[in-house]
Amino acid sequence: MADTAKFTIGDKSVDLPVLKGTVGPDVVDIRKLYAQSDVFTFDPGYTSTASCESKITFIDGDEGILLHRGYPIEQLAEQSTFLEVCYLLLHGELPSATEYANFEHTITYHTMLHEQFDRFFQGFRRDAHPMAIMVGAVGALSAFYHDSTNVEDPTQRLISSHRLIAKMPTIAARAYKYSLGQPFVHPRNDLSYAENFLRMCFSVPAEDWKPNPVLTRAMDRIFILHADHEQNASTSTVRNAGSSGANPFACIAAGIACLWGPAHGGANEECLNMLQEIGTVDKIPEFVKGVKSRDYRLMGFGHRVYKNYDPRAKVMQTTCHEVLKEVGRDDDPLLKVALELERIALSDEYFVSRKLYPNVDFYSGITLRALGFPSEMFTVLFAVARTVGWISQWKEMIDDPNYKISRPRQIYTGSAKRAFVPVSKRG
Ligand code: CMC
DSSP states (O other): OOSEEEEEETTEEEEEEEEOOSSSOOEEOOTTHHHHHSOOOOOGGGSSOOOSOOSSEEEETTTTEEEETTEEHHHHHHHOOHHHHHHHHHHSSOOOHHHHHHHHHHHHTTOOOOHHHHHHHTTSOTTSOHHHHHHHHHHHHHHHOGGGOOTTOHHHHHHHHHHHHHHHHHHHHHHHHHHHTOOOOOOOTTSOHHHHHHHHHHOBTTBOOOOOHHHHHHHHHHHHHTSOOSSOHHHHHHHHHHTTTOOHHHHHHHHHHHHTSTTTTTHHHHHHHHHHHHOSGGGHHHHHHHHHTTSSOOTTBOOSSOSSOOHHHHHHHHHHHHHHHHTTOTTOHHHHHHHHHHHHHHHSHHHHHTTOOBOTHHHHHHHHHHHTOOGGGHHHHHHHHHHHHHHHHHHHHHHOTTOOOOOOOOOOOSOOSOOOOOGGGOO
């Protein structure tokens, strides 16, 4: 493609540079467009706009490809661990054995929370949604760890990144325990990241959690599958919040708030609710009819970027089978509903013509339920995993000498200037 694109409006003509990424479509650089031609571009939802330059994650939505720092998600899910993927996302390369050991040690030794932080949870109602607790509690980290909130200091940036990755499972497990009315379980340094999380969620003083390598591996893999996904809504929220110089804990809290929505991270909870509502395979045709008449959406299907099978959904489907087999629920009726729904949707003209394929959330709900989590916790687990993506993208932005505060413009369609009318004179 050419190195410049010509933009003409009225009698003005502007040459706009065309930028090239390593892979992916070329990008027309419109930064000077307004100054040179007096017009803005209009792109609500950013369907045609690259909001930043990034070296972290690449998605080819047409081919169903997801790469982290160049490595395919399938290979990472199969051969790596979540903490190794965290290192990769944060630092750009896979760690050496020593780097990995040091990183694992650092994360492990940051998992505890300030004792006073535990009292913070008591302020929430017992029936609070755990995502509501997450938004509040993660935002509150900046009140407890202000020695790592100076965004100008690279060392503090790194420490806050480590703290967030390490403390997120502890906070998430506390949010869960609080809703159950069970005592908090402290992290243990001899356990892996996923083991620690499962134990903090499922141990009670009367009975310790029993390790299960299949379930631990599944948890770790679910974390890997959700670790980063380029400039999605919550990541863009974190970048937007961070662009003003806000501290990383506050920025991640903003990301969590965005993730909560049903069109984003809340979809796994909605998807399981949907499968439960359908209940049995014979109810599917009726349900699909409602989707086609736009009464509701098929949750866990469709994606802004993937117009092909989400590669994470394939790994999640395999993980789902492994977990259900391990817990003796391979005849789970919800799995049958999911498989049949997928079969129908993949051959139905409505879904095929709109390129609607299963996304990562389609099988994650059934899997997480089999691991023992209630549906309110699904988005929380997504937040735990995505924290590394958010913080890596935030760090990349702050490290970029050219970063600017995010400040979109608008097309104004309200009233033009008019004179104020006192209330006594209004009709
Ligand atoms: N069920 C039925 N129809 C759908 C669905 C769906 N899940 N998704 C999109 N469509 C239709 C939509 O009605 C529209 O049809 P038409 O052109 O006839 O009006 C067409 O497909 C394009 O939809 P869109 O809303 O313009 O697409 P989008 O890129 O803005 O939306 C999405 C992407 C993920 C919000 C949407 O597909 C959706 O709501 N899916 C269900 C929720 C879900 O599973 N979200 C998780 C996404 S993956 C995890 C994550 O990133 O958080």
